[in-house]
Amino acid sequence: MSDPASNHHHGTILRVAVPSPLRTLFDYLPPKKPAGKAMPGVRIRVPFGRRQVIGIVVALADATTIASDKLRHASEILDDEALLPEALTGLLEWAGRYYQHPPGDVWSTALPVRIRQGTALNAAIEMWQPTTDLETASTQLSRAPRQLALVLMLLEAGKMSREEILGEGFSSQQINELANKQLIASEMQSSAPDEPFVRTSAPLNKALALHAEQQAALTAIAPYHNKFHCFLLDGITGSGKTEVYMQLMADILASGKQCLILVPEIGLTPQTIARFTDRFSVPIVAMHSGMNDTERCQAWLQARAGSAAIIIGTRSAIFTPLRNPGLIIVDEEHDSSFKQQDGFRYSARDLAVMRGQREQVPVLLGTATPSLESLHNALQGRFTHLRLQRRAGDSVPAAMQVIDINNADPQTAFSESALLQMRQQLDAGNQVLAFINRRGYAPMLQCLQCGWIAECDHCTAHLTYHTRPASLRCHHCGEQSVVPSACPGCQGRNLNTMGVGTQQLESYLEAEFADVPIIRIDRDSTRSKARLADLLAQVNAGEPCILLGTQMLAKGHHFPNITLVVIIDADGGLFSADFRGQENMAQTIVQVSGRAGRSERTGTVLIQSRHAAHAILQQLTTASYHDFAVNLLAERKATVMPPFAHMALFRTETDKPETGISFLRDIGAQCTRANTAWGSQIDCLGPMPCPMEKRAGRYRSQLLLKGESRAALQSMLNHLVETIEAKRIPAKLRWSVDVDPQELI
Numbered sequence: 209m210s211d212p213a214s215n216h217h218h219g220t221i222l223r224v225a226v227p228s229p230l231r232t233l234f235d236y237l238p239p240k241k242p243a244g245k246a247m248p249g250v251r252i253r254v255p256f257g258r259r260q261v262i263g264i265v266v267a268l269a270d271a272t273t274i275a276s277d278k279l280r281h282a283s284e285i286l287d288d289e290a291l292l293p294e295a296l297t298g299l300l301e302w303a304g305r306y307y308q309h310p311p312g313d314v315w316s317t318a319l320p321v322r323i324r325q326g327t328a329l330n331a332a333i334e335m336w337q338p339t340t341d342l343e344t345a346s347t348q349l350s351r352a353p354r355q356l357a358l359v360l361m362l363l364e365a366g367k368m369s370r371e372e373i374l375g376e377g378f379s380s381q382q383i384n385e386l387a388n389k390q391l392i393a394s395e396m397q398s399s400a401p402d403e404p405f406v407r408t409s410a411p412l413n414k415a416l417a418l419h420a421e422q423q424a425a426l427t428a429i430a431p432y433h434n435k436f437h438c439f440l441l442d443g444i445t446g447s448g449k450t451e452v453y454m455q456l457m458a459d460i461l462a463s464g465k466q467c468l469i470l471v472p473e474i475g476l477t478p479q480t481i482a483r484f485t486d487r488f489s490v491p492i493v494a495m496h497s498g499m500n501d502t503e504r505c506q507a508w509l510q511a512r513a514g515s516a517a518i519i520i521g522t523r524s525a526i527f528t529p530l531r532n533p534g535l536i537i538v539d540e541e542h543d544s545s546f547k548q549q550d551g552f553r554y555s556a557r558d559l560a561v562m563r564g565q566r567e568q569v570p571v572l573l574g575t576a577t578p579s580l581e582s583l584h585n586a587l588q589g590r591f592t593h594l595r596l597q598r599r600a601g602d603s604v605p606a607a608m609q610v611i612d613i614n615n616a617d618p619q620t621a622f623s624e625s626a627l628l629q630m631r632q633q634l635d636a637g638n639q640v641l642a643f644i645n646r647r648g649y650a651p652m653l654q655c656l657q658c659g660w661i662a663e664c665d666h667c668t669a670h671l672t673y674h675t676r677p678a679s680l681r682c683h684h685c686g687e688q689s690v691v692p693s694a695c696p697g698c699q700g701r702n703l704n705t706m707g708v709g710t711q712q713l714e715s716y717l718e719a720e721f722a723d724v725p726i727i728r729i730d731r732d733s734t735r736s737k738a739r740l741a742d743l744l745a746q747v748n749a750g751e752p753c754i755l756l757g758t759q760m761l762a763k764g765h766h767f768p769n770i771t772l773v774v775i776i777d778a779d780g781g782l783f784s785a786d787f788r789g790q791e792n793m794a795q796t797i798v799q800v801s802g803r804a805g806r807s808e809r810t811g812t813v814l815i816q817s818r819h820a821a822h823a824i825l826q827q828l829t830t831a832s833y834h835d836f837a838v839n840l841l842a843e844r845k846a847t848v849m850p851p852f853a854h855m856a857l858f859r860t861e862t863d864k865p866e867t868g869i870s871f872l873r874d875i876g877a878q879c880t881r882a883n884t885a886w887g888s889q890i891d892c893l894g895p896m897p898c899p900m901e902k903r904a905g906r907y908r909s910q911l912l913l914k915g916e917s918r919a920a921l922q923s924m925l926n927h928l929v930e931t932i933e934a935k936r937i938p939a940k941l942r943w944s945v946d947v948d949p950q951e952l953i
């Protein structure tokens with residue numbers, strides 16, 4: 209600290225991350241009444257403006273640039289040990305800098321709400337145990353089979369936390385009713401027994417005999433059990449990646465270490481957790497948005513204390529502290545849900561690799577459709593590339609076929625050939641999956657007389673026509689309106705829907721295939737988790753049916769009786785404005801196709817397109833995702849796009865479009881000046897209105913920065929963000945920067 213203007217305080221300045229949008233730490237003096245020791249990583253209550261807030265001590269310093277009369281004392285230190293292990297604290301600091309995000313908000317994202325609010329680290333947790341015997345329970349609960357099942361489970365387990373009980377599929381209501389009947393009782397127990405889970409030499413039930421490729425993968429990872437290395441487990445759907453995860457985990461658990469598994473969306477695939485609970489006899493906790501704050505906090509505390517052995521969670525679980533980290537797995541690593549799209553825009557997949565490095569544990573990225581970033585890393589040798597190219601068991605991959613729909617009736621969406629094959633499969637007792645990525649009845653409502661199209665008042669977007677009840681809805685801001693009886697433009701009465709969505713296809717299929725159930729799965733039909741579970745159970749019952757749905761079907765499900773998959777319209781991704789459009793389309797097609805023919809019955813995938821001869825569709829069907837991806841990588845290299853270049857996207861949202869554009873034009877000019885001054889080569893594209901210029905009533909514009917050197921781009925971002933922070937931001941303008949943006953829309 210050589211700054212002559214700074215005030216020296218000899219190690220007593222606390223640098224605190226405070227929940228605030230400012231990209232800086234705030235300096236405080238220790239509390240006047242010394243209680244507890246200030247050290248990096250502890251929570252601290254501090255005065256901030258007129259409020260008291262909870263922040264995190266990030267560092268201690270000898271000096272501050274704050275004038276002595278402005279420097280305030282912190283109020284209270286809340287912890288006597290750091291919240292997070294050093295490796296994780298370091299990761300957060302790094303991520304805040306890399307993603308150009310305020311440190312206070314980085315910490316807020318990383319911590320469970322309860323911890324942020326000050327819940328003590330040794331808070332108690334509610335444990336349930338039976339207060340009855342088998343006989344009494346059976347008589348009293350003869351008409352409440354689920355409650356009886358719950359009591360039986362507790363009789364067997366002894367004690368379970370509320371969260372564990374809910375994790376077994378019981379409801380809070382069932383717990384409460386049993387408590388009222390005095391058949392079970394709870395007591396509070398320290399949430400995180402301060403001891404690691406009991407290590408066991410046999411944490412594994414029912415391991416399968418690995419096939420050669422699986423064995424090779426496991427053998428390749430073995431030398432890296434106690435150090436960092438990243439592996440891409442690139443295995444076709446059904447090749448047995450999960451079995452590799454589980455056997456690897458068994459080895460790691462046997463050495464007393466914890467496993468962290470990131471998955472895209474737990475709510476959609478309850479089977480995921482069930483597969484692990486079936487297999488392992490060690491404590492497993494989940495971390496996802498479907499849990500309440502208390503449950504999340506408890507799971508977090510158990511992971512931190514080391515008493516949870518396996519932690520399965522969605523994106524933000526990457527920040528879960530582990531007392532004895534042993535392994536990080538990212539399942540479906542290509543999935544875009546690993547990138548947070550607002551606020552702290554981190555990539556949990558990329559942070560998993562960084563975390564592995566800091567914690568010195570192996571990282572395993574698994575998928576049937578690697579992202580081009582990971583594939584590139586694997587082909588370059590930075591990641592070890594482990595491939596599983598054949599299916600486990602007897603099933604064979606589905607055969608793919610492209611069907612030209614140029615002559616098909618646009619309102620039915622299905623080609624004759626698809627309808628014929630659907631009929632054949634259903635008659636043979638099999639199930640069919642029809643995939644379309646549009647929910648609602650129709651994506652547009654148009655006047656046939658004057659051409660008027662129903663648009664959202666608040667967004668640059670068409671309104672989607674929904675039935676039951678009939679309404680127009682905006683899929684971007686949620687706005688709903690009634691369907692006009694006459695055209696607002698010409699008063700004509702010839703309003704017609706254009707294109708098809710899931711609701712329309714459902715009606716069509718119900719009429720066309722009246723003898724089998726049509727099971728529609730999209731965000732509208734599955735507002736409740738129970739409803740989704742019901743629908744999936746219906747499919748899993750195995751009777752002939754047509755499963756109709758959106759993206760939600762692409763993820764992790766197993767439908768052994770599906771023998772035919774129809775991709776209703778593959779064209780959206782072929783000509784997408786987004787540079788990842790083709791990659792994402794191919795991933796979706798392959799993932800959806802992977803649901804077919806998972807048992808001994810072989811499957812067929814029909815891809816309907818108006819551009820049947822398109823090179824991409826040809827590659828996907830005649831070669832493999834791998835060949836397709838390698839070709840696409842060559843294209844990205846030729847056009848200098850990620851992963852051969854790095855990007856950052858500045859966005860603004862304002863009430864007037866010009867304000868955003870001129871704000872970004874300034875940033876662009878700064879960038880050009882800095883390029884000249886430093887001899888750097890960061891391309892600056894824009895400013896321009898976002899492809900969806902207006903959303904929820906706000907005008908959006910963007911400026912794209914691109915550079916071949918990640919370091920040069922980072923320096924430029926540091927410089928630009930610093931200049932923005934130093935100047936006055938126009939009122940009503942909100943800006944953000946998205947490093948490694950997932951989509952440019």
Ligand code: ADP
Pocket residue numbers: 416417418419422443444445446447448449450451452600601
């Ligand atoms: P992936 O995760 O790659 O899609 P899974 O791990 O779900 O594949 O495996 C697909 C199916 O094959 C599962 O039913 C699984 O139990 C089975 N399976 C996996 N490995 C083996 C094996 N070595 N022998 C027999 N069956 C296996």
Ligand code: ZN
Pocket residue numbers: 655656657658659660695696697698699700
């Ligand atoms: Zn009209």
Ligand code: ZN
Pocket residue numbers: 664665666667669682683684685686687904
């Ligand atoms: Zn809207």
